[in-house]
Amino acid sequence: MRVITGTARGRVLKELEGLETRPTTGKVKESLFSIIQFDIEGRRVLDLFAGTGQLGIEALSRGAAECVFIDRRADAVKLIQENLALCRLADRARVRQGDALPYLRSGEKFDIVFLDPPYASGLLQQALTDIAAFDICRPHGIIVAESAADTVLPDMPAPYSLYREYKYGKIKLTVYHRGGNEDAE
Structure with missing residues (x-):
């Protein structure tokens, strides 16, 4: 598992042992x-269900201004911190241990949100519902959700909308966009 490009290009990231985390x-990461x-530079990123932190680290390497990493596992949080130090990106990152869904109520706003929970957990559907309910994306924000290819994800209410789905064998990436504040004048 390597950082593809940017300031940390080529760095090999540490992985968690066992089968509970599926990087x-x-x-799929290259495609994502x-x-x-063209939407990463200078943006605030949330890597929910962060696991190894590879998605947020890739975004930071490519010029994201900041990334918040959330994972419930203490070993994952420690590994994310180690990977950030290895890539010299810790100064633009915040790593939090805890359940992901309550964090969505924090009031923070993000430009890009990565969602990659365990596939069969039902957490992805709930995260999408909560993201819309608490409106955590800034205008023109992007949500990228990874799931099993046959997973049916919910429609999101305005100002969120489905942009596109991409399938890679047994894996699907679903991209949602948040509209701007076109109606606010």
């Missing part, structure tokens, strides 16, 4: 960052 595959490549 995003290299092919190809989709949002």
